[in-house]
Amino acid sequence: MSEEEIRGLDRRGPALVYMAVADDVARRIASGELSPGDRVPGELEMTETYGIARMTVARAMRELRERGLVQTVRGKGTFVL
Numbered sequence: 001m002s003e004e005e006i007r008g009l010d011r012r013g014p015a016l017v018y019m020a021v022a023d024d025v026a027r028r029i030a031s032g033e034l035s036p037g038d039r040v041p042g043e044l045e046m047t048e049t050y051g052i053a054r055m056t057v058a059r060a061m062r063e064l065r066e067r068g069l070v071q072t073v074r075g076k077g078t079f080v081l
Helices: 003-007 017-030 043-050 054-066
Strands: 070-073 077-080
Touching (some): 054 070
Antiparallel strands (some): 070 077
């Protein structure tokens, strides 16, 4: 089984890829897999994990910031709130 299948990312489905990634990270936060203060995996790691472009990862992180779930600190990374 590929990482995409594990993460539930369906490129053929109706959901936008960046939203699917944001939803997956949000699920990981809600489940406690990622706790407040934890660093969210970086862009490079996420591009490899999900098999997506860096711009798509950046858009997913923007979505999570808009949801109030993460905060990005320039030069340090993105952290769970």
